Amino acid sequence: MVKFTVTKKDPVTSARTGKLETKHGVFETPVFMPVGTNATVKGLWQEQLKELGARIILGNAFHLYLKPGLEVIRSFGGLHSFMNWNNSILTDSGGFQVFSLKDKKVLDEGVLFKSPIDGSKIMMTPELSMEIQMTLGSDIAMAFDECVAPELDRTYAQESVERTTRWAEKCLAYHDRSQALFGIVQGAFYKDLREKSAREITAMDFDGFAVGGLSVGEPFEVTRDILEFTTKLLPEDKPRYLMGIGTPDMIIMAVENGIDMFDCVLPTRMGRHGTALTWSGKINLKAARHKFSKEPIDPECNCKVCRSYSKGYIYHLFSRDELLGKMMLSYHNVHFLLDFTDRLRNAIREERFLEFKELCTRKQLIKNDTGVNVSEG
Template identity: 50%
Template sequence: MTRFSYSILARDGLARRGVISTPRGEIRTPAFMPVGTAATVKAMLPGSVRETGADILLGNTYHLMLRPGAERIARLGGLHRFMDWDRPILTDSGGFQVMSLSELRKLTEEGVRFRSHVDGSEHMLTPERSMEIQRLLGSDIVMCFDECPALPADRERIVESMRLSMRWARRSRDAFGDRPGHALFGIQQGGLEEDMRGESAEALASIGFDGYAIGGLAVGEGQEAMFACLDYAPGQLPDDKPRYLMGVGKPDDIVGAVQRGVDMFDCVLPSRSGRTGQALTRFGAVNLKNARHRDDPRPLDPECTCPCCTRYSRAYLHHVMRSGEIISSMLLTWHNLHYYQELMQGLRDAIEAGTLDAFAEGFHARRAEGDMAPV
């Protein structure tokens, strides 16, 4: 069996071009993972997601444990078979959703007791239970269980939370055990405090993980503060393992984070924006609900090769969006995911060619031009 491994193929400044090898296939990095919250990328068939260029999907432990249930998914052959995706899947630990979505919750050293936002049923999520759920799902990359405080938060709260997460990381590692072909990622915490991020990174490295995530960002601190943290946080983590920035993000967030040494990303933005009529393009965001598009025969993006751009006009996309037709969500989500994967390929190629800074300059310049003028 192919074991989980990570190889760096090229560097440009702090940025890395690499490949993660798993029994279910290779993941080209820098990589963007579409989010399949409830065992589906909304408005997309699995084959269509693969056609956009995605090598890996993300599934949500919290949502899947509540509905349809991890034990049920295991009985039905595991998450890959259940959702008809035969390539790698990363599952988050459930910690972030427990903190942000559940109604009544009580945090202790043991874990988090909470009531489901679905039906009010009571559950206890611990590092051990999180590892068990993710084993039942059969995901290829498992995230350790952590606590993520919302920012801003005072230093005392950040320190307390980070150290609890590090104790939970050790318990996650112990509970994960030896699972050849599967990987466990640790999650760095510490808010915007450089010394706390450093302490967290040291604790995780001493435990030993197959990859490392940067958690606790994109939670309200703003891009400037996030980039200031990313100026040091990736470099605190082991150089020979993949680095994953959780929950990020907008295209310009991704470009800036890659320049700072991040390898993996996930975000609901491309699919959520697609369902609300917003297209993410090389010239920025385009709102298809706007009346300026209703007589426009041109494609959304004349340089894009996705089905949305090669087969349909802006006028049609405006019409189906305003009419509430399901095809609107399908086409715009396909386009947005295609755009993200095209951006990742551009970043990989630029790192390999040693031209990442020039690529980033061109990316920002094109977006600054804005959308094409109305007809």
């Protein structure tokens, strides 16, 4: 299904590089994966994603099940053909989206909820999640798990861990192994529950493991503490995935603790709202101070937006609510995070990880630890 090889370990931290081979190609880790929830990374053509160097993107089982539906995807021969993307795809099980719904009922067999499309009742089960993802034909599928809110108490968190384990077993029993399948470790912010979940999930025959239930509103230091604790419980010979992170400070922290894969909608979401990610921090291109600026978004960036267009022009596009401005910033932001991750990989290879981290701190890409994480997944 997938072949993962660790190629370099940082001598001081748990950061590492690797190669992950799927049916649709090989890519290096750590890797940032742009999110294409509805079979599209918002604002970008697939050709542009390839141009930017994206080797793997995400699709979402929940949303694609609702629209266009499995019948349509099946008629096209899978998601790769449907969206004309011949590189790798990872599909989210839909667990996060289901559990973000307000009107739902969690049962032992799955989650009952009303479709946000037409109001019809849907029972999302581990088996249905596997059926959806097998139909999509992604290279990597995710087990169906329960992602709990950070404020829920320990009693429910323990029940949820046990439920996630049962659902993981059902996913493995139903899945035909036509694609790789990753298990997800839960446990909220209780270390003993994280340890229990990791012990049970890693004992199963998954191809990789994800750390779930983080970056859902907790303080940064809590994320770091739980992640550092949890990743040490995961096998070293399989890929490790932290879902829903996409800021430089979160990426640095995750990689420092041994994470290989991460994703986020942040670059395109911020781009659509006029914010650019740069090597000097975030820039609001809607601000009037850029009206006469002939400078590029980021002098350190070599993407074609920065090579060809000024901040003044992009400010004008946003002031007139032109679609092109949103597309340009989405393109630039995806380029920034892919480039950031490329430089991070190179730093690990050359045993300069801590030096790279210090550089990011000086450039104020890494903030202090008082912030609160809000999921962008």
